[in-house]
Amino acid sequence: MATKEEKIERARKIAMKKMDFIRHFLIYVVVMVVLAIINNTTWAGYQWWLWPALGWGIGIVAHFLSAFIYQGGSLEKRLVQRELEKMQDED
């Protein structure tokens, strides 16, 4: 059973992860807008700025999943619980 301090610490980490994602996304958008402007003002043909958008975008999506979907702890908790149960069965 997690103590109150542990719960506060975990909540703080989750909140920080979410804020980090928001910052990361905003930087991504600003950089991509700048690259898209450079691309289309100098050479309006091939949209090369989509290459960094793709590579970095994969990172952004992974960051989103880790911050909002998989918030850490649940899988580890289940694994630890299972190991504890095994140990108790052996005893």
Next chain:
Amino acid sequence: MRTRRTWVDILGPVFGILAAALTVYALVYLLWIEPFYRGESYRAFSNERGGFFLGADWESREVTETVEGTFSKLEIKNIAGPIIVEGWSQDFVQVHYIKQARSSKYLEDFEIEIEPRGNLLSIRPLYRKIPGSPFGSVSFDLKIPSSVEEIRANNISGRIELADIGSGVDQVLETVSGRIETERSASLRAKSISGSIEFVSEGGRKLDISSTSGRVQGQILSLDPSGSVEIGTISGGVDLEAFSGLDAALKLQSVSGSISCDFPVQIMEQKRNKLEGIIGNGSVPFEVRTVSGAITLSQ
């Protein structure tokens, strides 16, 4: 108890979905709408000259034009693709070029301008400045008569090669990415950002050679006594062979590299990476500098 959602909880998933959508769009655009290859396995092949690669879908057009007239100056510019200039015994200029672009429509949308202006012949590709402007590369192969006394070649991405040129032809050769080779020049100014430079100079008044990343290799068969030599590289050695009667005020300096000189030098200053001195009467300023690479001056 129902918790109140914050703006981060609302914006986070919205941003996540936007990022995923942009990523998927980029993936579709790059691999399907404007792919490097369209369904077939990507194969590159080179033309007869070698080193000039085309994708499977690229279109090319080969044109040969002749330009009558007596020209003493030749100016040629290119953006992508090699420039090859050769001397020949005929008295007209032959311009042979291969245009290449992603499609036949793109091929139509850029032209090669061959413009005689008095004693100057100017050749360059012209790209239309329109949205979605097509880009193509051109491989130039020129044959020029002996009346040409000055050649200026400017390239962005591609090598510059001059062969079978008569003596006494001043040359200005510049490329951003690609090697420069000239079999014979009088005064020579050669600059390459990324690429080696090979030259043979005969009777030139001024030799101004510089390469940022690339080796410089040259033969100096003779020099005008009122001339000067200035050669510099950042990353790459300098290997020079000069005529035995060289009469020069020598200054060879390398930041991290050795220096060797075959000529009898009246030494003014000598260190492992620096040599200053006089060869003969020291009439021609002869300066070679490199940051990373050895300097060799032999007879």
